[in-house]
Each structure stands twice: as C-alpha cells, then as structure tokens.
Amino acid sequence: EAGVAQSPRYKIIEKRQSVAFWCNPISGHATLYWYQQILGQGPKLLIQFQNNGVVDDSQLPKDRFSAERLKGVDSTLKIQPAKLEDSAVYLCASSFAVGVNYEQYFGPGTRLTVT
Amino acid sequence: AQRVTQPEKLLSVFKGAPVELKCNYSYSGSPELFWYVQYSRQRLQLLLRHISRESIKGFTADLNKGETSFHLKKPFAQEEDSAMYYCALSSNYQLIWGAGTKLIIKP
Numbered sequence: 001e002a003g004v005a006q007s008p009r010y011k012i013i014e015k016r017q018s019v020a021f022w023c024n025p026i027s028g029h030a031t032l033y034w035y036q037q038i039l040g041q042g043p044k045l046l047i048q049f050q051n052n053g054v055v056d057d058s059q060l061p062k063d064r065f066s067a068e069r070l071k072g073v074d075s076t077l078k079i080q081p082a083k084l085e086d087s088a089v090y091l092c093a094s095s096f097a098v099g100v101n102y103e104q105y106f107g108p109g110t111r112l113t114v115t
Numbered sequence: 116a117q118r119v120t121q122p123e124k125l126l127s128v129f130k131g132a133p134v135e136l137k138c139n140y141s142y143s144g145s146p147e148l149f150w151y152v153q154y155s156r157q158r159l160q161l162l163l164r165h166i167s168r169e170s171i172k173g174f175t176a177d178l179n180k181g182e183t184s185f186h187l188k189k190p191f192a193q194e195e196d197s198a199m200y201y202c203a204l205s206s207n208y209q210l211i212w213g214a215g216t217k218l219i220i221k222p
Contacts, residue, residue, distance in 0.1 A: 003158070042119070042201050042212030043159075056209060091159065100147040100166070100205045106159040 002026065004107035006092050012113045018080035021110045025073065025094030031055075033104065034067055034077050035091040043091055049075060050098055082114045117142050117206045121213035128192050129221045136187040136216050138202030147205035148185040150176055154198045162200070172196070192220045
C-alpha cells in the first residue's frame with residue numbers, strides 16, 4: 001500500500017513570500033492532519049480534516065495560514081506571507097478515521113526555510 | 116493543561132545495556148498514550164500504544180497513573196534502536212507531543 005505523499009520535500013523562500021504544500025493521503029483514509037514541527041520540538045497540530053470538513057483548526061494562524069481538502073482526498077497548506085518563524089518541517093498524516101484506535105500514518109514532510 | 120514532557124533531549128547507551136526513555140504527562144482524565152519513533156531518513160511511525168499492552172521490537176511501556184509516567188523500556192539495546200523517540204498523548208482525538216529524545220546506541 002502506498003504511503004502518504006508530500007511535495008515538495010524542501011523549499012527555501014524569502015520572508016513575505018508565499019508557499020504551498022501538497023499532501024496525498026493513503027487511499028481510503030478519511031482523516032487528514034497537518035502538523036508543524038519546529039527544530040527541537042515535537043509536532044504541533046495545525047489543522048485536522050474529516051473528509052473535506054475541518055474538525056479542528058484552533059492552532060492554525062489564520063491570518064497567514066490556510067488549508068483546504070476540497071474533494072476529501074488531497075490537501076494543500078498555504079502560507080502567505082511567510083515569516084522567519086515559519087521555518088519548520090510540515091508533516092502531513094492520515095488515518096482511516098478519527099479516534100485513538102486509528103493509527104496516524106505520516107508523510108516524509110516538507111522542510112521549509114524562510115530567509 | 117494537557118502536556119507531555121520528555122526530560123532528556125539525548126540519551127546515549129552502550130549496545131546490550133538497558134534503555135529507559137522517560138515520558139511524563141499532565142492530563143485530567145484517563146490518558147491514552149503512544150510512543151512514536153523516527154529512524155534516520157525514515158518517516159515518523161507508531162511504535163506502540165499503551166492500550167495494546169504489546170511489546171514491539173523488544174520495547175515495552177507501562178502506564179503509571181500515580182506517577183503520571185509512560186516510560187519506554189528495553190532490556191538490551193541494539194544498534195538499530197538508534198532513533199528519535201516521541202511520546203504522545205491523545206486528547207479530544209488529537210495527539211499532544213513531547214519534544215522527543217534522541218537515542219544513540221554506542222557499539
């Protein structure tokens with residue numbers, strides 16, 4: 001079974017520029033997560049989708065971050081404009097459904113550097 | 116507030132020695148806890164969950180509600196155990212993560 005796919009793997013941008021990340025979850029997985037992992041820290045949930053609806057986006061900085069999952073499959077995460085503190089690895093994960101019994105499967109991540 | 120603390124950023128042990136990676140949590144209620152692992156150049160993946168009470172790759176973790184701990188243990192470390200280990204707590208169907216411990220197994 002193919003795993004969670006993410007692109008690009010690396011991105012370097014200047015502050016105030018915009019950037020977008022793409023995620024393709026495991027086929028059949030209804031729940032999709034975007035995490036931000038700053039160097040030396042654990043992942044922090046930014047947004048969680050159930051199919052194409054948002055379950056939780058309480059930690060998403062909505063003034064500059066946006067995310068969508070229009071058809072309940074692929075998802076994009078956008079930052080506009082980027083700040084230096086946005087430098088991090090952005091992880092996408094998916095699970096069959098919501099709940100502790102459903103394992104989250106992670107993609108390889110996108111490493112963003114904002115200069 | 117819900118929180119997961121991994122007090123050691125780095126743990127270095129010799130091959131064959133016992134390993135204990137510490138995890139403490141703060142949670143009001145009955146916690147669901149997990150250990151995730153990330154090997155070099157690989158993806159973050161689930162190692163074990165406390166509700167399964169399983170042993171994976173020789174690792175075990177016991178939930179101690181009195182000490183609010185969920186330490187990961189292995190009696191005899193192997194070189195392939197070198198990795199980044201994260202403890203995570205489920206809260207409202209979301210995971211709250213510790214900062215991780217880098218485990219280095221010396222030959």
